[in-house]
Amino acid sequence: MEDQGKGKFIKAYLKHKKLEAGLLLLFCAVFALTFALYHLPLAAVAYPTLLCLLAGSAALIFSAFKAYEAHRELVRLSSLSAELIRDLPPPSSALEEDYARLTELLCAGHRQLASSLDRRYRDMIDYYTMWAHQIKTPIASMRLQIQQEDSEFARRMSAELSRIEQYVEMVLAFLRLDADSSDYVIRECDVDEIIRQALKKFSGEFISRKLTLSYEPLMLKVVTDEKWLSFVIEQLLSNALKYTASGGITISLEQPATLCIRDTGIGIAAEDLPRVFEKGYTGYNGRSDKRASGIGLYLCRRICYNLGHAISIESEAGCGTVVKLDLAQKSLQFC
Numbered sequence: 001m002e003d004q005g006k007g008k009f010i011k012a013y014l015k016h017k018k019l020e021a022g023l024l025l026l027f028c029a030v031f032a033l034t035f036a037l038y039h040l041p042l043a044a045v046a047y048p049t050l051l052c053l054l055a056g057s058a059a060l061i062f063s064a065f066k067a068y069e070a071h072r073e074l075v076r077l078s079s080l081s082a083e084l085i086r087d088l089p090p091p092s093s094a095l096e097e098d099y100a101r102l103t104e105l106l107c108a109g110h111r112q113l114a115s116s117l118d119r120r121y122r123d124m125i126d127y128y129t130m131w132a133h134q135i136k137t138p139i140a141s142m143r144l145q146i147q148q149e150d151s152e153f154a155r156r157m158s159a160e161l162s163r164i165e166q167y168v169e170m171v172l173a174f175l176r177l178d179a180d181s182s183d184y185v186i187r188e189c190d191v192d193e194i195i196r197q198a199l200k201k202f203s204g205e206f207i208s209r210k211l212t213l214s215y216e217p218l219m220l221k222v223v224t225d226e227k228w229l230s231f232v233i234e235q236l237l238s239n240a241l242k243y244t245a246s247g248g249i250t251i252s253l254e255q256p257a258t259l260c261i262r263d264t265g266i267g268i269a270a271e272d273l274p275r276v277f278e279k280g281y282t283g284y285n286g287r288s289d290k291r292a293s294g295i296g297l298y299l300c301r302r303i304c305y306n307l308g309h310a311i312s313i314e315s316e317a318g319c320g321t322v323v324k325l326d327l328a329q330k331s332l333q334f335c
Contacts, residue, residue: 006068013064024056066092125175132171139165152208159205166238173231173299177306184225184306191220191229191259191327195251198234205241212248222257222327228303229327232311235296236261236323243267243321254324262322268315276313277301 032049070089077088088104091097143161146154176183195215199206206213222229240249240263247264254260268276275281280294297313304311304325315321 009068009071010061010064013067017060017064020060024053024060028053028056063092128171129175132168132175135168136165139168155204155208159208162201162205163238166234169231170235170295170299173228173303174295177299177302184228186223186225188221188223189226189229191222192217194226194230194233198230198237201234202237202241209241211241211244211246214248214250214252218251218253218259220253220257220259220327224307224309224327228307229309232300232303232325233259233261235300236325239296240265240321240323247320257326257328259325259327260322261325262320264320267317267319267321268313269317273313273315277311 028049031052032046035044035048070092073089088100091100139161143158146157146161195218199213199215205211237249240261244263244265249264250260250262252260252262272281277297277300278294279298281298282294301311309328310326312324312326313321314324
């Protein structure tokens with residue numbers, strides 16, 4: 001395969017050098033014609049002409065092989081990022097020196113720009129991470145004040161605070177997904193304990209909106225990261241509550257280890273269903289609900305992929321939705 005590539009390159013190189021080849025033939029013809037005008041023997045004219053032709057052809061072929069070696073090196077460098085490109089093949093002409101100098105300047109500028117953007121990105125990540133942690137303090141303070149009052153207004157405010165907390169957790173999850181280091185702690189976890197913690201957060205909303213909950217202990221233990229799986233389950237419960245005006249939510253288990261969260265909500269349009277996990281995609285329901293960001297399910301898919309779980313959605317407009325989490329761990333990805 002490499003020999004075919006070499007032959008193809010050399011053929012293309014010689015075709016590109018047809019001007020030089022034509023000049024070689026012209027010089028040999030002038031050389032032979034000049035000797036012939038002096039009525040020299042044929043051998044005295046033919047031998048020097050042939051030697052010049054062979055020497056010129058050898059020089060042209062040698063330059064083609066040298067060009068092929070430089071071509072191979074450039075192909076290797078092209079597979080690297082601009083930050084790793086350092087030593088280009090040595091130039092063989094003044095024009096190639098100019099191109100090499102220009103390329104080095106472009107690579108240096110790209111490295112400088114990439115470094116600057118990386119610093120700005122890290123500063124932004126640090127700022128929003130700090131903000132997300134700091135905003136939790138006033139949220140906790142407001143929650144403590146609301147808990148001292150038992151009224152319909154206090155329960156509504158508590159539900160809204162829970163949503164704010166969830167949005168803050170979404171920000172942190174979004175920032176941590178692409179971090180250089182992850183905080184995954186993989187161990188055996190009790191799925192029922194994770195579900196109970198999530199249901200406790202939304203218990204007030206179930207009560208105030210008079211939605212039913214069908215859930216019996218699943219008696220399931222899986223190898224996963226408890227914090228990240230909690231985020232996924234809370235996000236799925238939040239979505240189910242957001243789009244369920246009446247009826248309720250059912251949490252069940254499909255053997256061997258598939259967690260199902262089913263609601264009686266408005267469902268998802270058929271044309272939106274294939275794209276619900278895309279980043280920023282809100283679909284028909286999202287356009288109706290201006291609070292939708294199109295980030296929640298995207299984060300759930302990314303997290304499940306990292307944990308080696310599978311997530312899927314089955315739905316029909318007007319007939320509710322069921323989200324299935326296959327918690328049988330296949331492989332850890334950490335992308």
